[in-house]
Amino acid sequence: MLDLIESVPENKAIFESIIITNSKIKNPCYKNIVCSISGGADSDIILDLISKIDTENKVKYIFFNTGIEYQATKNHLMFLEKKYGIKIIEIKAKIPVPLCCKKYGETFLSKQISEWIMRLQKHSFRWEYGTFEELYKKYPKCKAALRWWCNNWPKTKKGSESSYNIEYNRYLKEFMHENPPNFKISNKCCHYAKKVLAESYKLQNKIDLSITGIRKAEGGARQRAYKTCFSSDVDGTDEYRPIFWYKKKDTELYKKYYSVQNSECYSKYGLDRTGCACCPYGANYEKELEAAEKYEPKLYKAAMSIFQNSYEYTKMYHEFCEMKKAENGEKHE
Ligand code: SF4
Structure with missing residues (x-):
């Protein structure tokens, strides 16, 4: 630990994350610690950080396979297991995304709107x-x-x-009034592919500390729900977010300084996020579709079939917005 502190880069967020992560993992009150690994860039930092500290292998790593994952992500998980000498436990969705969308409806725009x-x-x-x-x-x-x-x-x-x-x-109400959705919309897939699994895993394994890679600077509803890097007793489990205070420049510095390697979703496909492939919630889902079509054609076909209605409806909505903006003399964004 001393070596780690002495060699830390000159950066407050990184320094503090090392100190606090050390105190959490070494805390004897925590007997069952779990860390969620997504295969994304932030999760790569978390894993690297923990591996430097967790010399007694107290932390268990889990990955939620939602049923629509990039092959690049799966390959990256194997790479991480080898690099850090760990086992990443794969937890399969209770109802995988393709089935869930078929049964309950497709996701549209955001979790809350759906x-x-x-x-x-x-x-x-x-x-x-x-x-x-x-x-x-x-x-x-x-x-x-x-x-x-x-x-x-x-x-x-x-x-x-x-x-x-x-x-x-903007214009969503007018759009939906004029073009009522003729397919089922639902936000159930996040629930059945992630939320219920996380809850039951924590319960079954008596997890007392759960570690995730949420960063405040990312924005979004999930980040807004937290005020700080630690929450005690969330349904019986403490939650710790080691890189909560990292800004983009801190993640970049960490990655460079400690030679963290991200998955090919970033380095080859040119994406800036991972997670469920081509999820319609993503602001850049069209870019993801392009990448999937080029590098993972089977996945592309699957996404086009699972989310077809949502993609079409989203496209119609965006075109409607452009038309309204033009009618109202608003600036094109
Ligand atoms: S991220 Fe998107 S595709 Fe994945 S479970 Fe949530 S809504 Fe479904």
């Missing part, structure tokens, strides 16, 4: 205009989703649109 739409579809909502009070009378069992549709959540303190309102996504 949730609201799923609820409204369940109540045969007709994507109609009306005040919240009027629609709530007609559809009394989906209050929260109607609040989204009717922009019923208050604005933020700074006066901007609440992300719980449909207006947060």
Whole structure:
């Protein structure tokens, strides 16, 4: 440990992550520690960091295979096992993404939006205009989703649109009113391919500390849910996020200084994220599709078949936005 501290690069975030990770892993109160490995760039840093500290092999590594993973990710996991002399336990989805989308519906735009739409579809909502009070009378069992549709959540303190309102996504309401979705939309795949597995793994293995690679600077709902790098007793398990405070420059420095090698999703395919291949939630899913078509054609075919409706609907929505912006004389982004 002393060697590690003496040789650490001059960087506050990296230095502190080493000190705190050491104190967490060496803490005798933690007997069962697990670290989620995704095969992504941040997860590569976490694994490298832990491997420098965990000399007693206290930490177990797990990978959730959602059923739509890049071969490059799977290859990278094998590379990591060899490089660090560890075993990464693969946990298969309770319901894999392809099956889940078929059964419950495809994902569209974001987890939250898919949730609201799923609820409204369940109540045969007709994507109609009306005040919240009027629609709530007609559809009394989906209050929260109607609040989204009717922009019923208050604005933020700074006066901007609440992300719980449909207006947060410009022209989405007009688009859906004019083009009601003719396929099922749902956010269930994250639930069955990741969430329930993580929960049952923690329970079954009596995990007392769970380590993940979430970074605050990444933004997004998942990051916004956390204020700091540590949360105690989340459903019986403490959670620690070693690189929570890392900015992009810190991750780049770490990677260079400690010669961390990322998967070919980055180095060959030119992607800036991994995870489920070509997930429609990803802002750059079209770029991912291009890469998959070129490097992993079977995966490309699978994604096109699983998310076909969502891709088409998303494309229609983006075209609708462009048309509206042009009509309203708004600047092209
Ligand atoms: S990341 Fe996307 S494809 Fe993967 S489980 Fe979640 S919604 Fe489904």
